[in-house]
Structure formats: C-alpha cells, structure tokens
Amino acid sequence: MVKDELNVDVPWEGRAIGLLDLDAFFASVEQLDHPEWRGKPVIVGGDADRRGVVSTASYEARTFGVHSAMPAAQAARLCPDAIWTHGHFDRYREVSNEVMNIILDETPLVEQVSIDEAFFDVTPGRYSRESPVSICRRIQGRVSELGVSCSIGLGVCKSVAKVASEAQKPRGLTVVLPGSEAAFLAPLPVRAMSGIGPATEARLARMGIRTLGALAASSDDMLLSELGTMGPELRARAAGTERAAVGERANPDEAKSVSNERTFASDLTDEQAIRSALDATCAMVARRLRRKGLAGSCVTVRLKKDACTSRTAQARLDEPADDEALISPIAQRLLGQLWHQGMPVRLIGVGVSDFSAPRPTQLGLFDDPEELRRRETMRSLHKTTDALKERFGDEAIAFGRDLRLRASTTNTQPQHKEDA
CATH class of the missing domain: 3.30.1490.100 (DNA polymerase, Y-family, little finger domain)
Incomplete structure (x- = not known):
C-alpha cells in the first residue's frame, strides 16, 4: 500500500532508501536570486535563434508545455513571454552543496547522482532509530528554508525511491511502505522507470510488455534472449527487488x-x-x-x-x-x-x-x-x-x-x- 500522507511515527521494517530530487532546480535558484521573477515563467537555456536547448523550465513555464531538452526555438514559440537566462552554474553548485550537507546531517550514506539528485539510506537502526518518514520531512523542511524545494521518494530500494520521487512533484513526499512496492509499480508504464528509453520501450512493446507489472512477471530467460544481461536487471527493478547499496558519503568533487x-x-x-x-x-x-x-x-x-x-x-x-x-x-x-x-x-x-x-x-x-x-x-x-x-x-x-x-x-x- 502506498500512502502520500503518513504519520511521521509510522513503523518501518527493513531498508529505507530515499531519493531527493530538487524541483526545477536551475529555474528555482534563478527565482530565488531574482525575487521579481517569482511566479513568472523562467527558462534556463541557450538562445532560441542559435540552436539552444532548454536546460530547465520553471513550473510556470511548464504549464505552456516547455520542458528540459526541448529546442529553445520551440520553447520560445510555446511561451513567448518567458524570462530567459543562460544560467549561473557556479551558483547552482553552491546551493546543491548546501542541500547535500543537509542530507549528510542525517546519514553518511549519501550518493549524489547529479547536481540536483541524491540517494540516501535512512534504514532504522543504522544511524538513527527515528522513522524514515520523519527524517524525510525534516530534510524537506530544511531544503525549503534555503529558498528552493525538493520532492522525495522513499522505499525499500533505489528503483522504488526513484519512481516515487516523480509521483508528486513539486514538493512531494511519496512513501512506498515495505511490502507494497509491487502494487505501487505494477500499473505504471515501463517508461516510468529510469533506464528505459524510447528504444527499449519499443522493444518491450513488441514483446507485449507495456507496464512494470508485466515486466516484473516476465521470465528472465526471455528477457535475456531479447535484451541481453540488461533484461533480468530491468525485471528485478520493475518488481522492486533490486538491492543496490547507496554509496557512502559520495563526494561530488571526486569526478570520474x-x-x-x-x-x-x-x-x-x-x-x-x-x-x-x-x-x-x-x-x-x-x-x-x-x-x-x-x-x-x-x-x-x-x-x-x-x-x-x-x-x-x-x-x-x-x-x-x-x-x-x-x-x-x-x-x-x-x-x-x-x-x-x-x-x-x-x-x-x-x-x-x-x-x-x-x-x-x-x-x-x-x-x-x-x-x-x-x-x-x-x-x-x-x-x-x-x-x-x-x-x-x-x-x-x-x-x-x-x-x-x-x-x-x-x-x-x-x-x-x-x-x-
């Protein structure tokens, strides 16, 4: 069973993995630094007349259909009154580091996967006996005090946390209680899971697989023959049974x-x-x-x-x-x-x-x-x-x-x- 509004003292058994995703991050920082832009459509990206691409669009701009990776020329047509900026990456990194330090105050098991996303492990008994839901609410509150917002997904593994983080944006906290992950994932389309792009989605559709439930019910042998070693890995993630560990105290400055x-x-x-x-x-x-x-x-x-x-x-x-x-x-x-x-x-x-x-x-x-x-x-x-x-x-x-x-x-x- 999935609950979006939970008592912070809800009992939790087993692993608790969260995924924090900063909402419209680049645009949110620009609105933070330019109060006169708040409540208005803001687009961070390249020039419309020079093949630019949208990096991030505020939620006000998204109501016009603008989204990340869209050609800037198309975004300009959809939202002609938007405020445009090329962005300030050093400033974004500064705010990102503040957010990561907030998570590190709760647990050393933090794995930053991008400037605006991080997995974290708040399994009860490892570093705290507090409810994981309570910890997530506190993280959200402290991030909000910085002047930006985040959405958090909480579940028993990375795959569930990632999908859950997308369920209620912005400012969402989606909690998938232990034992309810299969029911949460099953009705969702396969594209809801990261790692499944248009090409893989099309190949799965040719196999009659269109939902995560259907993918979870498929045989490893069939998936292996059709998708190689990636197939069984995708099935485990769709079933919510993968158990990849969260890296300890990941340092974003230690670049690969x-x-x-x-x-x-x-x-x-x-x-x-x-x-x-x-x-x-x-x-x-x-x-x-x-x-x-x-x-x-x-x-x-x-x-x-x-x-x-x-x-x-x-x-x-x-x-x-x-x-x-x-x-x-x-x-x-x-x-x-x-x-x-x-x-x-x-x-x-x-x-x-x-x-x-x-x-x-x-x-x-x-x-x-x-x-x-x-x-x-x-x-x-x-x-x-x-x-x-x-x-x-x-x-x-x-x-x-x-x-x-x-x-x-x-x-x-x-x-x-x-x-x-």
Whole structure:
C-alpha cells in the first residue's frame, strides 16, 4: 500500500532508501536570486535563434508545455513571454552543496547522482532509530528554508525511491511502505522507470510488455534472449527487488570525468574553424581540471553532425595532464578519426578521465629541457589567466579561439551531469 500522507511515527521494517530530487532546480535558484521573477515563467537555456536547448523550465513555464531538452526555438514559440537566462552554474553548485550537507546531517550514506539528485539510506537502526518518514520531512523542511524545494521518494530500494520521487512533484513526499512496492509499480508504464528509453520501450512493446507489472512477471530467460544481461536487471527493478547499496558519503568533487561540449548556432564545415573550436573546448576542460586539482590520462572527443548522429574517439596521454598544451594535440589527432572534409559539425565535446595515475613528480632522464621550459611557461600563463577569470569573470581575458567559439555557440547552460 502506498500512502502520500503518513504519520511521521509510522513503523518501518527493513531498508529505507530515499531519493531527493530538487524541483526545477536551475529555474528555482534563478527565482530565488531574482525575487521579481517569482511566479513568472523562467527558462534556463541557450538562445532560441542559435540552436539552444532548454536546460530547465520553471513550473510556470511548464504549464505552456516547455520542458528540459526541448529546442529553445520551440520553447520560445510555446511561451513567448518567458524570462530567459543562460544560467549561473557556479551558483547552482553552491546551493546543491548546501542541500547535500543537509542530507549528510542525517546519514553518511549519501550518493549524489547529479547536481540536483541524491540517494540516501535512512534504514532504522543504522544511524538513527527515528522513522524514515520523519527524517524525510525534516530534510524537506530544511531544503525549503534555503529558498528552493525538493520532492522525495522513499522505499525499500533505489528503483522504488526513484519512481516515487516523480509521483508528486513539486514538493512531494511519496512513501512506498515495505511490502507494497509491487502494487505501487505494477500499473505504471515501463517508461516510468529510469533506464528505459524510447528504444527499449519499443522493444518491450513488441514483446507485449507495456507496464512494470508485466515486466516484473516476465521470465528472465526471455528477457535475456531479447535484451541481453540488461533484461533480468530491468525485471528485478520493475518488481522492486533490486538491492543496490547507496554509496557512502559520495563526494561530488571526486569526478570520474571532467568534460565540456558546445553546440553551434550554425554547422561548422571549415577545418580551421573546427580545429579552433576544439582547442577552445580543450582549454575549458583544462581550466576545470585545474580548478578541481585533477589531472587525467584519457582524452575523449565527441562530434555530432546532426541531432541524432554522434561519433566518439578516445586516446591515452603519456602522463596525467591538466594543461590544454598537452590535451589539445591528442584531441586534434582524434579529430582526424572522426571528421572528414565537408562533414558538418553541430557539436564538439571533449572529456578527460582516468585520474587514478599519479602525477609525475620528477623529470625524466631524457626529457628535453627546452620543451620542459616551454611547458612550464605555458602552464604559468594558463594559471594566470585562470586567476584573472576567477576574479573578474570569464569575459575578463580571452584568446582568439575563445572569442570565435563564444560567437558561434548557442549559450545553452551545460549541466555537467557527466561529472559523477
């Protein structure tokens, strides 16, 4: 049985996993910082005339049909009177960190999955004997005091908590009591569960499976033959029987990768323009690496020639790096594997990962002293420009490649959800 309004002292047996999801987060922070925008439609995203995309829409804008990932031009047609902003990611991260600290006050078992979502384990007896429902209500109250709101799903596992968090947005608390998860999930369409996109939904429909109840009742053998190893995993989640643990005290600053991508207002076809844009994107990633104190050994380049077609290539560096002088040459080499003359480029993305290798601490025996001096000079220059931008803003100083990229991109606010 599922109850949305429960006494805070309701008995709870077994695991208690919550999923906190901040409501229309980017737009909510903008309304918090601009009181005159409250109650009005606000859209955080790129420019409508430059292939921008909606990052987040306030609930006032959603009543017009605007939603995340919608082309900005379409959103502008649906809601012509909306207030638009490119967004302020540093501010969003600041508020996000405050929210995560509120959850950490209740339990060290917190797994942040994106800037606006986190799983947490409040199983009675682990760190508190208090009712999990009471804890969730307290978390919601403290988040509200920050000036933003959240919705929380509570159940016996991550899958149930995730689906429940979507049931009553905004400001919802949906509690799925232990033993009632199958009844809660069964009537829902398969797309209600994360991890089932349009392609998987279509494949399940061809098998006659359209609800989570039907998926839970399917045989593992049939699902394995049709969907591979993913099939039985989806069945367990649809039945509410998966038991994945919540990671302990996840640190959002311990990124698995650092990346950046830019969508262009008009397709790039000129090789010099494409390579210049790639250099500028590498510089953005390098700056973020230095800010985080990270150096990575693996470089990934991603290109999109249209909305549906993307290509990716990857290569390793000889040593961990946080400097565009080392990252860009590898990225340029990878470009040769992905792009050919005449191919339009809609999007360029660069990522750096594998932070496990230690940073070199001494010079190699055969290192070229002149090359080392050149590297140190460039690194000193980059650190100086970093400091100027941190103090005076990104517009304070720029290379020619940065100005060209700035003029050609859509200004869509990146959400950096890949840095998890």
